[in-house]
Amino acid sequence: ETGVTQTPRHLVMGMTNKKSLKCEQHLGHNAMYWYKQSAKKPLELMFVYSLEERVENNSVPSRFSPECPNSSHLFLHLHTLQPEDSALYLCASSQDGGAWGYTFGSGTRLTVV
C-alpha cells in the first residue's frame, strides 16, 4: 500500500464506548497529525507527532488520547465521547514539518449516538 491509510472508514459508537482510530503512512515521513473536520468549520488540528514525540496538543479534551508507537503508525483512542464529537477525523503525514506539504488519509466518519 502507498500513501496514508485510515481505518475504519465509518464508525458509530455510543457515548459509553471505547474505540480507536488507526492511521498508517507508507511514505517514510517523520511527522503525523490528527485533524477534526466539522461541518462549515476549518480543519482543527488536534495532535502533532514529530519523530514519534507529541509536540502539540491544542487543548483537546482528554476523552481523545493519541498514541504514536513508531513513525509509521498513529492511533486516536476514544472514550466517553459526546454527540458534538461527531465529525470526520483526518490523519496526515509530512516530512520536515510542512516544508513539502501534507499527505492526507481518506478519513474516518465518526458518529456518536
Place this chain on the structure above:
Amino acid sequence: KQEVTQIPAALSVPEGENLVLNCSFTDSAIYNLQWFRQDPGKGLTSLLLIQSSQREQTSGRLNASLDKSSGRSTLYIAASQPGDSATYLCAVWNTGNQFYFGTGTSLTVIP
C-alpha cells in the same frame, strides 16, 4: 495567528467555463501554500504546492499563483468538467507545527 479566507464559499458554473478560486491569508511570512480537493465525506487530495519563492505552479488544467506580499493565492481551473465538482481548500504553512486551512470553496460544475 494566521487566518485563511476563501471566497466565494460556493460557486456554480456551466461545464466548459474557466474559473478562479481565491485564497487570502493575513500573515504573509509563509513558507508555502497548498491547494487541496475534497470530495464529499472523503479525505483531502493534494493538487498543488507552491513554495514561497515561487510565483505559480501548474498541473494539467490547474494553475495556482501566489502573491506572498499581498497575502493572496488563486487557483485557476480551465475548461471545467462535472468531475471537477468538489470542495477546494487552501492551506498555508508558516513553519511551526501546523498548516492553517481556509473553510473551502464548494464548486459545482453543471453538465
